[in-house]
Amino acid sequence: MKDYLPRSDLLAGRVILVTGASSGLGRAASLAYARHGATVALLARNEARLEAVYDEIVAAGGPEPAMFPYDLAAADDRSMETLAGTLLHHLKRLDGMLHSAHHFTSLTPLDLQTLEQWQTLMRVNLIAPFALTRACLPLLRQAPDASVIFTGETHGHHPAAYWGGYAVAKSGLETLTRIWSDELGAEENLRFNTLIPGQVATTLRAKTHPGLAPESLPSADDLMPWYLYLMGADSRSVRGQIVECQTR
Ligand SMILES: NC(=O)c1ccc[n+]([C@@H]2O[C@H](COP(=O)([O-])OP(=O)(O)OC[C@H]3O[C@@H](n4cnc5c(N)ncnc54)[C@H](OP(=O)(O)O)[C@@H]3O)[C@@H](O)[C@H]2O)c1
Numbered sequence: 365m366k367d368y369l370p371r372s373d374l375l376a377g378r379v380i381l382v383t384g385a386s387s388g389l390g391r392a393a394s395l396a397y398a399r400h401g402a403t404v405a406l407l408a409r410n411e412a413r414l415e416a417v418y419d420e421i422v423a424a425g426g427p428e429p430a431m432f433p434y435d436l437a438a439a440d441d442r443s444m445e446t447l448a449g450t451l452l453h454h455l456k457r458l459d460g461m462l463h464s465a466h467h468f469t470s471l472t473p474l475d476l477q478t479l480e481q482w483q484t485l486m487r488v489n490l491i492a493p494f495a496l497t498r499a500c501l502p503l504l505r506q507a508p509d510a511s512v513i514f515t516g517e518t519h520g521h522h523p524a525a526y527w528g529g530y531a532v533a534k535s536g537l538e539t540l541t542r543i544w545s546d547e548l549g550a551e552e553n554l555r556f557n558t559l560i561p562g563q564v565a566t567t568l569r570a571k572t573h574p575g576l577a578p579e580s581l582p583s584a585d586d587l588m589p590w591y592l593y594l595m596g597a598d599s600r601s602v603r604g605q606i607v608e609c610q611t612r
Contacts, residue, residue, distance in 0.1 A: 365609070368589040374596040376401030378507075379455045381500070383436065383493075384465030386413035388566035389515070392584035393462050393591045398426030400592060405451060405458075407432040408465060430454055436465055436492035437484055444499035451503065458503035460511045460595050463493040463537075468568055471526040482529040489533035494540055504554055511595050514541055516560040516606065538606050545604025555603035557594055561587055562610030582610070 380397050384390030386408035394404045398421040406414050411433045421429050432447060451458055467488035469481055493514055497504075504510040519527040520534025541558045548554055563569055564587060565578035590609045593599050 365590050365593055365607075366586070368593045368598075370400055370589070370592045370596060370598070372400060374400040374592060374598070375459075378402045378459035379405065379451075379457050380460040380462065380595065381405040381407060381432075381451065381458060382462045382464060383407045383496070384463075384515075385417055386410050388464070388568065389561060389564060389584045389587065389591075390462065390464030391417050392588060393464060394429070395420060395424070395426075396585075396588040396592055397462075397595065398429060399424065400596070401427065402460075402595075403427040403455060404429045405432055405455060406430065407434050409433060409435050436488045436496070437467065439487075439492055439495065441495060441499070444496050447496070448499040448503060451500070457507060458500055459507040459509065460513070461497060461500065461504070462513045462515070462591065462595065463496070464515050465492070466515070466530075466568070468530055468571060471572060472528060473526060474528050477528045485529040485533050486536075489530065490536040490540070493537060497544075505551070508553055509597050509600060510554045511599070512544075512554070512556045513591070513594050514538075514556070514558045516558040518560055518562055518608075521560055521606065521608070541606065542604055548603075552600075555600070557599075557602060557605045557607055559590060559594055560606065560608045561590075562608065 380402045382390050382394045385394045385406035398404050406429050414431045418429050514537040517534040519531040523531050538558050541556045544556045563581050565581040587609050
């Protein structure tokens, strides 16, 4: 897949919501989707960083994006319905979602992880991707070819010490992908997959592996062939899959 060469108009005319669009993989994917013709709805908390991505897309000649400053940790059903309504009002359609936002604190043994920490880990990393997708389902179902990508994590797939509630939430996304895909049955215009990036040089990796030199890791841009492939029509038959970008 790393050799995938998408057409320049792969996502022309599509509207794609990206959470975690202000940084790392979400930012790189927002720029890549816009470069391939999509109107991107950028979601994260920090408005200034969202504006910087907005400006980059416009400066590169991409379709004008939309910005949604939003805190997934504080979200409830009503605010997600409002967000979906605003998307419909301003952008008229929704053809894809990339869930890239995440909450991470530190690598810690389970006996030191608190209920409060777990609640935020579950809210941002598992409950919000579910609830936001559910709120947007009516819009996604109207699209001719809609793709929802959850972002997994290697340690959600291969659990290991100290990854605690973060890994548990990420493994839940894989189960969510499979259940939703099973329930979709014959709905061929909508698909769900989980993408596991592997180690990438972003702020997350600097927290989990501070000793690793960023230049020794792939950059977020190196992974964009996978992000583009799974979002565009070339992967129409790929559904309910857990896709690992880099195998260990
Ligand atoms: N980097 C890696 O090596 C790696 C490996 C495996 C999996 N992943 C996965 O890839 C995804 C992206 O990781 P990354 O390294 O690119 O992360 P990152 O650079 O730390 O970016 C995280 C994004 O999430 C947003 N965010 C955090 N809390 C939020 C909240 N409560 N509400 C809304 N947005 C929130 C942040 O924006 P604001 O601060 O503006 O809200 C930021 O845009 C994650 O799901 C991660 O699990 C990464």
